[in-house]
Amino acid sequence: MLSAVTEILTDPIPAGGDADDERALVGAAARGEMTAFEALYRRHASRVHGVIARLVGGQGARAEDLTQEAFVRAWQALPAFRFESAFTTWLHRLAVNTALMELRSRRSRPQDEGGDEDAFELLGTTDSAGHTTALTMDLERAVASLPPRARAVLVLYDVEGWKHEEIADELGMAVGSSKAQLHRARSLLRERLGAHA
Numbered sequence: 001m002l003s004a005v006t007e008i009l010t011d012p013i014p015a016g017g018d019a020d021d022e023r024a025l026v027g028a029a030a031r032g033e034m035t036a037f038e039a040l041y042r043r044h045a046s047r048v049h050g051v052i053a054r055l056v057g058g059q060g061a062r063a064e065d066l067t068q069e070a071f072v073r074a075w076q077a078l079p080a081f082r083f084e085s086a087f088t089t090w091l092h093r094l095a096v097n098t099a100l101m102e103l104r105s106r107r108s109r110p111q112d113e114g115g116d117e118d119a120f121e122l123l124g125t126t127d128s129a130g131h132t133t134a135l136t137m138d139l140e141r142a143v144a145s146l147p148p149r150a151r152a153v154l155v156l157y158d159v160e161g162w163k164h165e166e167i168a169d170e171l172g173m174a175v176g177s178s179k180a181q182l183h184r185a186r187s188l189l190r191e192r193l194g195a196h197a
Contacts, residue, residue: 019086026087030078037078041071044088048095054155055099058144066102070095096160100170103148142192146185153178154185 022043028036048070053063074094081090143151152171156162157178162170164178171178 022087023083026078026081026083029075030081032079037075040087040091044091045071047088048091051092051155051160052095052099054143054159055096055103055152057146057148057151058140062102066099067095070098073098092160096156097170100152103152104172106148138193139189142189145192146188149173150181150185150188153181154189157182 022040025036025040029040045067049063049067052066052070053060056062056066070091074091077094081087143154146154149171153167156167156170157164164175164182167173168175168178173181
């Protein structure tokens with residue numbers, strides 16, 4: 001089942017040019033050329049939005065705001081980019097960090113922990129055409145309904161391929177807590193998807 005999470009939730013790498021073209025665009029954008037940065041935005045916006053939306057539980061407006069914030073931060077940090085990694089890796093990590101910083105800032109507000117539980121009630125409902133929602137939509141909603149920390153660990157580990165040590169460091173938790181949150185997230189997903197199968 002969890003391989004299905006990865007397959008369904010992972011966006012394809014955006015099309016639009018080879019590595020040399022990308023490097024030229026990054027270099028031009030780093031020098032302040034807005035049209036080059038706009039081209040990079042068009043290439044990568046859907047993937048950045050996708051990972052942020054998964055991390056924040058699919059909340060559309062919130063994901064849109066954080067996507068814009070991630071690109072603003074990228075624009076500001078781009079002059080310091082040294083091509084030590086691929087631009088896509090750097091941008092993706094910056095987007096994840098933007099979402100995680102926002103999740104950490106909301107952690108102190110009790111209404112956010114578990115506030116996504118109502119999204120679970122929509123699983124398996126009939127749409128306006130009279131069809132039951134597809135497994136993909138059920139899975140996305142089930143992931144969105146997870147408690148925020150469990151959802152973040154699941155997305156970072158199973159979808160993004162991070163190690164528990166990286167997740168623990170980024171989320172400010174022990175490695176054992178990261179593993180426990182992953183187990184919790186997977187158990188909740190099995191339970192929720194099994195109940196509506």
